[in-house]
Amino acid sequence: MSKLRCHISISLDGFVAGPNQSVENPLGEGGERLHDWVVPLASWREGHDKEGGEVNASDRVAEEVRENIGAAVMGRNMFGPIGGGPWVDEDWKGWWGDNPPYHYPVFVVTHFPREPVEMAGGTTYRFVTEGIESALDQAKEAAGGKDVMLWGGGDIIGQYLAAGLLDELELHVVPILLGGGARIFGATGDVRLEQIRSVEAPGVTHLKYRVLK
Numbered sequence: 001m002s003k004l005r006c007h008i009s010i011s012l013d014g015f016v017a018g019p020n021q022s023v024e025n026p027l028g029e030g031g032e033r034l035h036d037w038v039v040p041l042a043s044w045r046e047g048h049d050k051e052g053g054e055v056n057a058s059d060r061v062a063e064e065v066r067e068n069i070g071a072a073v074m075g076r077n078m079f080g081p082i083g084g085g086p087w088v089d090e091d092w093k094g095w096w097g098d099n100p101p102y103h104y105p106v107f108v109v110t111h112f113p114r115e116p117v118e119m120a121g122g123t124t125y126r127f128v129t130e131g132i133e134s135a136l137d138q139a140k141e142a143a144g145g146k147d148v149m150l151w152g153g154g155d156i157i158g159q160y161l162a163a164g165l166l167d168e169l170e171l172h173v174v175p176i177l178l179g180g181g182a183r184i185f186g187a188t189g190d191v192r193l194e195q196i197r198s199v200e201a202p203g204v205t206h207l208k209y210r211v212l213k
Contacts (some may be wrong), residue, residue: 002140004073006150006157007065007170009034009204011178016154019180026080026095028181034174037204038062047101057201061170070143072102073135075156076110079125086112093117094125105142107135109156132159154182161188161211169193170208 010016011034018028027034038044042053043062076084080095094100099120107126114127128135139148150160160166161184185191197208 002070002143002145003147003167004136004150004160004165005069005147005168005170006152006160006166007172008152008154008157008184009038009172009174010184011174011176013177013179014183014185015178015181016152016157016184017182018178021077021182023080028178030176030178031181033176034172037172037174037201049099057199058204058206061172061199061201061206065149068147069104069149070146071105071107071139072149072151073107073109073132073139073156073160074151075153076108078151078153078156079106079108079110084111087114090114093119099123105139106151107139107142109135132156132163132165136160136165154184157184158186158188161185161191164211164213166211168208168210170206173205173207174203 008016016034018031021028021031025031037058040054041059041062042055043059045051045053047066080092100123103122105124105126107128109132110127110129113129116127117125119125126138128138136148150157150166157166161169192212193209194212195207196210197206199206
């Protein structure tokens with residue numbers, strides 16, 4: 001059965017992006033440090049068409065992120081640019097260039113309609129205005145029995161948790177303090193998690209949970 005999975009880096013004080021997010025600084029002040037553990041990895045570099053890289057305990061965790069994924073969901077601010085309102089610049093096609101690292105359909109939850117955007121490498125962005133459940137239904141249909149990845153950002157992850165729609169959550173806990181920014185926990189209600197794995201690695205601890213329903 002297709003599952004909705006999510007993995008995200010998080011600071012020790014519970015933030016998945018730093019304060020003062022902007023187009024120039026999409027992860028907020030200090031937020032780039034949340035990903036210092038993954039960018040050097042061989043598995044991350046392979047997924048971004050780069051060679052070489054490190055192999056450590058995080059490498060297998062990062063490889064699993066790409067396994068058995070047939071589609072994805074993300075929020076408007078994850079796709080960008082930061083801000084709300086109607087799509088002023090429809091030439092904007094995400095933060096990842098002409099060949100994004102997804103290579104499957106990505107459903108962007110937004111209040112404002114927009115035509116689908118087809119990218120190189122098999123990524124197609126589709127914009128869903130009917131809410132998170134509709135986005136998930138469409139993503140599961142597109143995934144063809146494979147899992148769906150919930151990429152973020154923090155607000156939409158919290159929405160899926162609160163709605164009881166998320167099946168697995170993996171937190172990559174980075175030993176930094178951001179002091180403010182975007183959270184995934186807060187208005188999530190009575191969410192119960194069962195830990196199913198813990199992996200220690202250089203600069204990060206990976207905590208994987210099953211969401212109990």
